[in-house]
Amino acid sequence: MDLARLPNDKKLQLCRWYFKVGCLLLPFVWAVNAIWFFKEAFMKPPYDEQKQIKKYVLMSAVGAIAWIAVFAIWITVFQLQRVSWGATGDALSFIVPLGRA
Template sequence: MDLNRLPNDKKLQLCRWYFKVGCVFLPFVWAVNAIWFFREAFLKSPFEEQKQIKKYVLLSASGALVWAVALIAWVTVFQLQRASWGATGDALSFIVPLGRA
């Protein structure tokens, strides 16, 4: 979809919709929203809805960043500590690696 073809009120509506969808534990949608509307929020000449779009872009980027940091932290801890967790680590694993622990 080309955002240049949409009127500003529809851009705000779409940006708000993507933010709300991201609130349903879909951080990828927040990342898409932040990237897709970045130009509208920060690089275009000022328009009435820009302040609200900017707010949703910043919230989406922040949410996506927090989720990414949390996911990276979980993967790191899980990979480093899975063997020491014993049966719980094995139960959390989809594929249990064979060999030395």
């Protein structure tokens, strides 16, 4: 979809919709929203709806970065501590590696 073809009110509506969908624990949608609407929010000449679009772009970016940080921390902790967790670590694993590294 070409954002240049949409009227400004439809851009705001679409940006808001992507933000709300991201609130359903879908951080990838927040990342897409932040990337897709970045130019519209910060590089285009000012227009009425731009202030709200900026707000949704910033909230989407912060939410996506926060989720990425949480995932990175979880992956690191899980990879380093899985063996010491015993049966619980094995139960959380999709593929149980044999032995210990």
